[in-house]
Amino acid sequence: MPWGAAIAAGAGLAGSYMSGQAQAGAAGDAADAQQASSAAAIAEQKRQFNAIQKLLKPYVQGGNTALTAQLNLIGLGGETLQERAINQLAEGPQMDALVQQGENAIRQNASATGGLRGGNTQAALAQFRPQMLSQLIDSQYAKYAGLSNMGQNSAAMTGQAGMETGNQISQLLQQQGAAQAGALLAGGKAQANNWAAAGEAIGTLAGADWSKF
Numbered sequence: 001m002p003w004g005a006a007i008a009a010g011a012g013l014a015g016s017y018m019s020g021q022a023q024a025g026a027a028g029d030a031a032d033a034q035q036a037s038s039a040a041a042i043a044e045q046k047r048q049f050n051a052i053q054k055l056l057k058p059y060v061q062g063g064n065t066a067l068t069a070q071l072n073l074i075g076l077g078g079e080t081l082q083e084r085a086i087n088q089l090a091e092g093p094q095m096d097a098l099v100q101q102g103e104n105a106i107r108q109n110a111s112a113t114g115g116l117r118g119g120n121t122q123a124a125l126a127q128f129r130p131q132m133l134s135q136l137i138d139s140q141y142a143k144y145a146g147l148s149n150m151g152q153n154s155a156a157m158t159g160q161a162g163m164e165t166g167n168q169i170s171q172l173l174q175q176q177g178a179a180q181a182g183a184l185l186a187g188g189k190a191q192a193n194n195w196a197a198a199g200e201a202i203g204t205l206a207g208a209d210w211s212k213f
Contacts, residue, residue, distance in 0.1 A: 034175065038172040038173070038175050041168075041172050042169050042172050042173070045165050045168050045169055045172070046165070046169075048165070049161055049162060049165040052157075052158065052161045053158055053161070053162075056154040056155075056157055056158050059150055059151055059153075059154035060151050060154045060155045060158065061151070062147055062150070062151055063147055063148045063149070063150055063151005063152055063154060063155065064148075064151055065147075066143075066144040066145075066146075066147030066148040066151065067144070067148040067151065069085065069144045070141060070144040070145060070148060072084070072085045073085045073086070073137065073140065073141055073144065074141070086133075086137065089133065089136050089137060089140060090133050094136065095132065095133065095136055098132050098136065099128065099129050099132055102128050102132060103125055103128060106121065106124050106125055106128060107121070107125075
């Protein structure tokens with residue numbers, strides 16, 4: 001085997017090694033870039049979810065407060081809280097205004113018909129306040145229901161956003177894992193190629209007729 005062939009075999013081995021190292025390095029750089037991109041995307045997903053959660057938080061809190069008020073008003077929070085809730089309505093400014101307007105209307109109608117001091121007028125005045133309180137309770141309950149439904153919807157939207165964020169982050173983490181695995185496989189393949197080239201070069205040199213050198 002001439003010296004030129006031996007030198008060529010050695011050069012081939014060196015070239016194969018350098019090529020393999022370059023391939024492994026490129027795969028590692030690509031994996032690092034993929035991981036950095038995925039990490040940035042994960043951070044953005046978290047930021048967006050936090051923004052949505054912050055935006056809907058007041059509605060969720062308002063719905064929770066309204067639901068508690070509903071339960072108290074119908075007695076599911078206990079008799080004490082129900083009594084307190086009804087008394088707040090009975091003694092509140094809205095009740096006073098409605099009763100005053102209604103009683104004035106009854107009196108004006110009775111005065112116009114000449115029955116201001118009649119029994120029917122007195123009965124109507126006596127029944128008006130309890131009826132008005134009952135209507136006010138129903139009205140207030142309906143208002144609470146609207147708020148609690150709004151809170152429920154907002155909570156569901158927050159939960160949905162959380163699920164979507166979790167799924168997207170999971171996919172990004174899988175991409176990171178795939179990039180890392182790909183880099184490791186590329187590096188392993190490059191090293192395997194190096195060893196194969198080394199084996200071929202050693203075989204070439206070992207089979208040479210050194211007596212001719």
